[in-house]
Amino acid sequence: MKKILIKTIELYQNTISPDHSPRKANYPYGYCRHYPTCSEYSKLAIKKHGAIKGVGISIFRIVQCNPLAKPKIDFRFIEEERK
Template sequence: MLALLTIRAYQKTLSFDHGLPRRLFPNGYCRFHPTCSEYGYRAIDRHGLLRGGALTLWRILRCNPWSKGGLDELV
């Protein structure tokens, strides 16, 4: 699926937690576990593009400086 390939490409190149910029943040950047991109990958893989995409969007909207973050497993 193209969406999953796009997420993996993002993770390997631009992601502050998985890609080359990781060197700038050795302790990680994302407030949540799993990271937002990994959550999105799992959500789309498990629930399909529409429902998984909606879950991913909701997760990204919750990932902000005012969020405490934490463990957020996919249901």
């Protein structure tokens, strides 16, 4: 289940994501308000916490992604990504 979710996110990133796909040329400064992007954050959450908890964490992050939210950098996942 974990691999299927990650592959689905990667498919999204490679095809329609404004931050990861060929469409990123339209947004030279990025599109997502958060770092890492919501899709990358979701991949990291699923890899670390498993399918069920990772999806829950991902949904919470995606709900926060709106024009009224303050931009956010999540250092917790950035540190883990570098290892």
